[in-house]
Amino acid sequence: MVNESKAVRSRDDRIFDALVYTIAGIVLLLVLYPLLFVVSASFSDPISVIDGKVWLLPQGFTFTPYLHVFENESIWSGFRNTILYTLIGTFVNIILTILAAYPLSQRDLPGRTALMFIITITMFFSGGLIPTYLLIKSLGMINTVWAMIIPGAISTYNLIVMRTFFQNGVPFELQESAWIDGASNFRLLLTIVIPLSMPIIAVMVLFYGVGHWNAYFNAMIYLKDRELFPLQLILREILILNQSDNMGLDGAGMTERVMMAESIKYSVIIVSSIPVLLLYPFVQKYFVQGVMIGSIKG
Incomplete structure (x- = not known):
């Protein structure tokens, strides 16, 4: 039985x-x-793509779309600027998010509930585009690197996730024993909390990094100098505005322009996605753990 x-x-x-x-x-x-x-x-011949012959494997293998994309000199300055914005922006994001989330995770912080309520409101309401632009302009950040970094220095959602991780992922008893031994809050943060919080920090690096890499709207609003344009804005111009004059298509007929634009569309997607895809494997092992622990309601 x-x-x-x-x-x-x-x-x-x-x-x-x-x-x-x-x-x-x-x-x-x-x-x-x-x-x-x-x-x-x-990697396929434009005619095969337009005719719908491409299903899984490339048809009429060619590097021509990539050659046309990389012939645009602005691509390289866009790559340089985006890498710079991503590195500096992510560093600023992580530092400020940690410095804000750690105090808010402490039970003895006066007015913690009121502060969290005020912070949470910013997830649903903002000053609007025009007031924000006027603020950035009054601070002298128009057409500067900081216009791409400071306005999004802290994400409210990421702040709440990290605060929850500090509350539930770092044992309070461990922090209490450190205080008894004479450790200050700053020393406790550096020597105990941050080393134990590497999973959530890795997740935040991925979230913030991808956000900076894909950012283009702030560049459209705040940047005027083409030398400061990020990669996504350059690719947007290639894709939407069809700047064929910069890609050696002056003598091409209309049919060839349409076919080449079709192939360039896909090559632009690959060019913009590869760096992020290469980053993900390095933080993947922390990703699930950090999200699961950080998402528990505290």
Whole structure:
């Protein structure tokens, strides 16, 4: 009787596992296929792409779209600027988020509930585009690097996630013992809290870094000098404004322009996505742990 129940349970488990794997496989195909298609289309002959002959593998393999993209000199300055904005911006984000989240995670902070309420309001209400622009202008940050960094120095959502991690991921008893031994709050933060918080810090680096890498709206509003434009704004011009004059297409006919624009569209997506995809494996091992612990309501 026991063996029969075990057999039934085992059969049910196999059916359940098969169902899970089937659903996971379908989801994987739905997510992975568009990425594979974009990669294949970027290396395919434009005629094959327009005719719908590209399904999985490249048709008429060519590097021509990438050559046209990288012939645009602004691409390189855009890469340089975006890397600079991402590195400096992420560093500022992490420092300020830690310095704000740690005090808010302390139980003995006077007015902590009121402060969190005020901070949370900023997730739903903002000053608006025009007042924000006037503020940035009055601070003298128009057409400067800081216009890409300071306005988004702290994300309220990320602040709440990190504060929750500090509350639930770092044992209060450990902090209390450090205080008894004479450690200051600043020393406690540097020697105990931050080393124990590397998973959530890695997640924040990914969140902030991807945000800076993909940012273009602030550049459209605050930057005037083309030498300061980030990569995404340069790619937007190539993609939407079709700056074919800068990509050696002056003598091309209208049909060739349309075909080349189709291939360039996919190559631009790859160029802008590869750096972020290369970063993800280095923080992936921290990602799930940091999100799960940081997302628990404190």
